[in-house]
Amino acid sequence: MTALPDWMRPPREEGWLAEDLDHLPEAPRHTELIDGALVFRMSPQRSWHGRLVTALTTALMAQAPAGIEVEREMTIRLDERNRPEPDLLVTSVPFDPDRTWYSSDEVMLVIEVVSPESAHRDRTVKLRKYAEAGIPHYWCIEDEEGSPVVHVYELDEPTGAYAPAGIFRDALRRPVPFEISLDLEKLTPPRRG
Template identity: 80%
Template sequence: MTALPDGMRPLRAEGWFAEDLDHLPEAPRHTELIDGALVFMMSPQRSWRGRLITALTTTLMAQAPTGVEVEREMTIRLDARNRPEPDLLLTHLTYGGWPHRGWGG
């Protein structure tokens, strides 16, 4: 088993918090935070999955009512300990230049 780099260890005993993801430049792309634990997408993705997500994104964008935003593979802060990255995200909120990567307050 490969040891975690020092920068990937939680800063506190309670584990990770949503804002910590913004300060982990060595974290792999698409790192999620679930219940205070980092989750990495390690398996390679298949091309059919990418095509399916693209097709769903374009279809939903065409069908979504005014005021509904469609985004793909964008992290969203649900609470202090959860910041998942869903394949697709539909929201009535607009991306307001949040100070962190992703959606949420």
């Protein structure tokens, strides 16, 4: 067994902090911070995942009203010990080319496309953490035999938890956080037999 590189050792007993991510140039791309621990995307990204995220980014950008930005693979500082990196986020903060993260109060919608290695985090850990941070809308997208299925959640402010707002196949129409209409079948190429 080889020794861990020095950069992987937490700088303090309680683990990593959100600001530490900006000072880890050796860390692999897509490194997240969950409960003070670094989480690396270790498995290769599937083509279906990448194409879906690209098509969804393009579709949402085309429908977003002026003043609304769609960002891909940017971290969100939920608190001092949590800085996950969703596949997409929607914000009303103007574009800043030097930005490396958003605060949770700047984010209107978070979208996670579930992959085998992220399934537990996307379905349970991030679902809870995004709600606790007060992010109003969360979409968790699953691969159902090659077609995207969108599980939509809205923040129930009195409880501080997400309430299911629908499961969408084929088409998605939502009035929040802005008017969105998506033909889900057109977001991914059909599988070849």
